[in-house]
Amino acid sequence: MSTNTPITVAHGDGIGPEIMEATLHILKEAGARLDIETIEIGEKVYLRGNSSGIEPSAIESLRRTKVFLKAPITTPQGGGFKSLNVTTRKMLGLYANIRPCVAYHPYVDTLHPKMDVVIVRENEEDTYAGIEHRQSQDVYQCLKLMSRPGCERIVRYAFEYAVRNNRKKVTCFTKDNIMKLTDGLFHKVFDEIAPEYPQIENEHWIVDIGAAKLADTPEIFDVIVMPNLYGDILSDVAAQIAGSVGLAGSANIGVKYAMFEAIHGSAPRRAGQNLANPSGLLLGSVMMLVHIGQADIAERVHNAWLRTLEEGIHTYDVYTEGISTQKVGTKEFAQAVAANVGKEPEKLKIVRYSNGAMQDLTDRVSHYVPEVKEQVGVDIFINIVPESTEAFGTALSKVAIDGVKLVMLSNRGVKVWPNGFPDTLTCDTWRCRFMSSVTENGPVTHAQVIAQLQALLDAGYDFVKYESLCTFNGRADFSLGQGQ
Ligand code: NAD
Numbered sequence: 001m002s003t004n005t006p007i008t009v010a011h012g013d014g015i016g017p018e019i020m021e022a023t024l025h026i027l028k029e030a031g032a033r034l035d036i037e038t039i040e041i042g043e044k045v046y047l048r049g050n051s052s053g054i055e056p057s058a059i060e061s062l063r064r065t066k067v068f069l070k071a072p073i074t075t076p077q078g079g080g081f082k083s084l085n086v087t088t089r090k091m092l093g094l095y096a097n098i099r100p101c102v103a104y105h106p107y108v109d110t111l112h113p114k115m116d117v118v119i120v121r122e123n124e125e126d127t128y129a130g131i132e133h134r135q136s137q138d139v140y141q142c143l144k145l146m147s148r149p150g151c152e153r154i155v156r157y158a159f160e161y162a163v164r165n166n167r168k169k170v171t172c173f174t175k176d177n178i179m180k181l182t183d184g185l186f187h188k189v190f191d192e193i194a195p196e197y198p199q200i201e202n203e204h205w206i207v208d209i210g211a212a213k214l215a216d217t218p219e220i221f222d223v224i225v226m227p228n229l230y231g232d233i234l235s236d237v238a239a240q241i242a243g244s245v246g247l248a249g250s251a252n253i254g255v256k257y258a259m260f261e262a263i264h265g266s267a268p269r270r271a272g273q274n275l276a277n278p279s280g281l282l283l284g285s286v287m288m289l290v291h292i293g294q295a296d297i298a299e300r301v302h303n304a305w306l307r308t309l310e311e312g313i314h315t316y317d318v319y320t321e322g323i324s325t326q327k328v329g330t331k332e333f334a335q336a337v338a339a340n341v342g343k344e345p346e347k348l349k350i351v352r353y354s355n356g357a358m359q360d361l362t363d364r365v366s367h368y369v370p371e372v373k374e375q376v377g378v379d380i381f382i383n384i385v386p387e388s389t390e391a392f393g394t395a396l397s398k399v400a401i402d403g404v405k406l407v408m409l410s411n412r413g414v415k416v417w418p419n420g421f422p423d424t425l426t427c428d429t430w431r432c433r434f435m436s437s438v439t440e441n442g443p444v445t446h447a448q449v450i451a452q453l454q455a456l457l458d459a460g461y462d463f464v465k466y467e468s469l470c471t472f473n474g475r476a477d478f479s480l481g482q483g484q
Helices: 016-029 043-047 056-065 084-091 148-164 182-196 207-216 228-242 279-291 295-310 330-339 389-397 446-458
Strands: 005-010 034-039 067-070 096-102 116-122 132-134 140-142 169-174 201-206 223-226 249-253 258-262 373-383 404-411 414-417 429-436 462-472
Touching: 005 016, 005 056, 016 279, 016 295, 016 330, 034 056, 056 067, 067 279, 096 148, 096 228, 116 148, 116 228, 148 169, 148 182, 148 223, 169 182, 169 207, 169 228, 182 201, 201 207, 207 223, 207 228, 223 228, 249 279, 258 279, 279 295, 295 330, 373 446, 389 404, 389 414, 429 462, 446 462
Parallel strands: 005 034, 005 067, 067 258, 116 223, 169 201, 169 223
Antiparallel strands: 096 116, 096 249, 132 140, 249 258, 373 429, 373 462, 404 414, 404 429
């Protein structure tokens, strides 16, 4: 006899409660073995003065069950409210975001009838680390952070997902022609891990042309893995061109926890009218069933839903004259799917799942080979509006301490000194690169960096930060100024 799996459920805001009720009704009718703990999150919690949108007691429930089925929530307008989605992802370490984007031609209108793409998006790193600063009156920065373990686990997740879900190919999108170190790492890790999966075809595309191809001929892709920002944007594009963002579900997987949801928001204008399409959340819950080892129920739910689409029973958002047979509300749609439990689609592809197909894989980490790191210089960022670039470069050169020399000034990433281009726009933060004056790429110690900062302070310069320039096993892993 099988036992129930405890899960945490949040009904959310706007259309959330209606689509959650519809989803839970279908799950129950399909025989899902669940013990549900209900928590409150979102607008009401925010407006009670909790800026995170979630109470400690709700977090306790998540800690207990480790599985979260979440309806969309409304983030109140105005400052001070943190995105609960970002908070939950980070708090629970949900590093992988999986979004299947499938066309249901001819039952749902699409330009891409053969589309069947799964986007695997890295969910924690990249520019989403949320480390932003204003450096000066002119300049704002956002740090793009990528780590080797972070890249390894998302890339491995994509390949394992492909194997466990009978996929044929994994494509990687990056912009490593420009971001040679961060996106370069993602691509490099992809190239390292791909040969471990000889049965899966692999390829890499630069994200701009990759995105254009995805929008134009999505049928050439299968699983696509990408860093956080590209994945955020392109998974919405992919879901929309498959038919509708309203049809796509999303899984967020971590080492201990997992969260499942629709990709759309709380659509407040549609709330309380029995109009909303519950399909996105339902397909999120299908991935949840696979994750908790109820692949049998996941199949029953998914196939019943496909059958209902095929029968032309559609909510307003996918209803098309001539294709649809009945326009129904949220409740009636759920009842139709529930009544189809046990049936399979006749034309659309029948879905088969196996347990473990969504699982996290952090037990498989690559070998950690220690590298020899040596500091060979420092970029000191100085806030100044100088009389001229040339005068600033000359004056700053004279402040270099013994054993160190100023080798370059760059502004907005472009080398402007020595031998800059007079027409380059400059603003009030300058990257000033100091390196050894003794030997090329010779060591520059922390004590020298401190002495250099002190010398700058004594000379009246306002520095906003410094970054170490390091070699790893003798390889200089820092970018040159553009034009250097
Ligand atoms: P939205 O996705 O909520 O709605 C945009 C439009 O899409 C709606 O007006 C509606 O026409 C349509 N739509 C969306 N889901 C539908 C469904 N299930 N059935 C039928 N039609 C549907 O986006 P928005 O209006 O930009 O955001 C509304 C709120 O949702 C905001 O507060 C936003 O912060 C929040 N949001 C939450 C999540 C989440 O909780 N995961 C995600 C995105 C947005």
